[in-house]
Amino acid sequence: MTAEHLDGNTLAGPLGELFAVDVTTATGRCANCGLTGPIGSLHVYGPDPGLVGRCPGCEEVVLRLVRGPGRAWLDMRGTVTLRVDLPD
């Protein structure tokens, strides 16, 4: 059976509308099971009605992104931290 979910890197474009950095390369920690890894490794469902990024370890929701006309809603309650590598 083929995977039902999309590749986590499909988040790059939609999240790129909101963030100045590429969040798919940032390291997230799952609020449910504590697994850490790049946001681009999430199991992504959607894109409609919204993008749902789930932890590849426990399948809990890590983030949700809904894009409506003229606005977007981002829910990151499933992420404890995001580590973003930046220049010194």
Add this chain to the structure above:
Amino acid sequence: MGGFVSIISRGFHGRRRDEGDRLPPGQYLVEDFPVLSAGPTPRVPPERWEFAIDTEAGVTHRWTWPEFLALPQETPTVDIHCVTEWSKLDTSWEGVSLDTLLENVDTAADYALVHSYGGYTTNLPLEDLLDGKAWIVHRFGGEELQPQHGGPARLLVPHLYFWKSAKWVRGIRLLDDDRPGFWETAGYHNYGDPWREQRYEGD
């Protein structure tokens, strides 16, 4: 023969006119049945399936799969409208009316929070589940409801956008206060009336 053709012709035009009246604003018709998912498809074997209604007083009413199938069955044919703008006319289902399931449930609650296997939730006023407006369905188009469409059983509330018709339904919590569900806390409208085009929060 000529009469036959004119009946078909009249029927065809009549149907097209009806279809226009039956299409809410901003929707288009589909013939297939698109699958939208917010997570992996749960696989719930009938022997493990149960449906429960929890009241605001903490009383739980439960049905096993055989108990649920033994309830009076209805066969609604309804139009469904997805917030992603597709509508499908004359879909035929089989299942149990929420009027039947709530018949012996003592409640004064105003709201319902529907929850599913897999963790999905959606909220609606309790009155939107009553008076022949909602069912728990287990058959679609004369066949068992397939897992990708919410089988073994899903909620069917066709007068609201279809995200309210929770797939893989597991139970309903009756509440005194409204508690927004999965999409309702992520930008989608709290009520979701397709005829008023209530797609997003603030519409």
